[in-house]
Amino acid sequence: MSKNTPQRRPYQVAETIKCWIVDRQLKPGDRLPSEAELMDTLQVSKGTVRESTRVLEAQGLVETRTGPGGGAFVREMSDAKAVSLLSNYLFFKDISIKDIYQIRLALEPELVASLAGNVVADDMIRLRESLHSYTNPAEDSETERQQHLDALHFHLMLAELAGGNQLLTFIIRFTIQVLTDLTIYNRLYEPVTYDFGQVGCRYHAKILDAIELGDAESAYNIMREHMLDAQRVMNHQEAQVRRGFLPELKT
Amino acid sequence: MSKNTPQRRPYQVAETIKCWIVDRQLKPGDRLPSEAELMDTLQVSKGTVRESTRVLEAQGLVETRTGPGGGAFVREMSDAKAVSLLSNYLFFKDISIKDIYQIRLALEPELVASLAGNVVADDMIRLRESLHSYTNPAEDSETERQQHLDALHFHLMLAELAGGNQLLTFIIRFTIQVLTDLTIYNRLYEPVTYDFGQVGCRYHAKILDAIELGDAESAYNIMREHMLDAQRVMNHQEAQVRRGFLPELKT
């Protein structure tokens, strides 16, 4: 143990604080010691303390506020931050549209099956209303694009309702985020030889019916068909996922 | 836009550097400007530059080396880092064993189906050999535990082979990592009323056969049965996933 890891101080400090969070069972909102206190108890300089809090902040574990009563506070990582960090992981890897659809094909049927019979009336209404946006054919390509986004948003709403499995929700959210970004920036889905809005709407309506009836199997099967359908069209899309970082959000 | 975001300088700098990476198409290994250069061109102090570097490092985008020719270098985020960041996201969320298995049930059949007929002989041999570890019943509980870990590792090996879809690989890797940690720390799978090693081995062997034959459908079905089987046992495991952070690795 002589020539040990030359681990930098800021990371030692960050690890120490993570241990505190675990051991003392700190909850989101709990305050960490002030910079001055940390400097004192850990015997490090101000700069080092600040670098460690930046690390924890970047990892989504804390947020900092200025002023009296300010400081670093434990925080539950936001969905957006998690999505952003995962796209950093994929930045140098080539993810294709096909890859995204392979995952959607596997997960979304499972999702709606677990949703069947477990959606409150209020949410059912919201879901049904969202379909209006793309029941009718689009007139221009701009509203067409908007319809695609709304259709994607429908899947997002479904994912959000699966409070039961938050990891599942997150993964689906991520895939949809990728497709949404593509639709916005790259004008995916064009040229349209296939009416996504119309066909999608029919599938979505049938899925909602099955969910409302509590028919998990039907919901599963219809969603699987829907995804297979989309996948077939998408297989011609060889486009690689855009290389870019998601902006750091202020939330 | 008057009272705009009071975004902190280190984050502005980090964003700027991210833009450089995108615009100049920097690759892993490429060097960023030195601290002194950054101070000069961005007109910020040393402390600010260092804080931004820590942020990028924490997000897995760069690594830093000391000495001449040292500095900050673009880096492809390691798998371990990505797993670690995602578990930060889930830290305050309650993920159960059931949740993990719901995802495995959906994804792993899809995985082996895409693997069918696409595994080179060399890898097939490695896979087959790994089965030896748990073909025979364990004598003591310690080797039993090791068998479970080896069986999980088998699934990990499968995931690694799916070079085609790296997002899929990552997600599966993550679920297996969670279960591995649980087996190590929490002594999951005990008491054993069901012989995981034996049953698992039979499934694994059959899956390998199907993969070798290029029979995607069989591979899919067998894996699905395997997962359903495991899920049934696991549904009694109400254990929540351990709260803890993965250690920052030096790699």
Next chain:
DNA sequence: ATCTATTTGTACGTATGTATT
């Protein structure tokens, strides 16, 4: 509304450690 106290945020100077040449 103004002041004041608290706490983070930024800048700058200096010294030390580390690896390459």
Next chain:
DNA sequence: AAATACATACGTACAAATAGA
């Protein structure tokens, strides 16, 4: 072995934000 080039760490001073009197 020595000089060089770079990150790492420390300390201080001051600016900015915010809550409370």
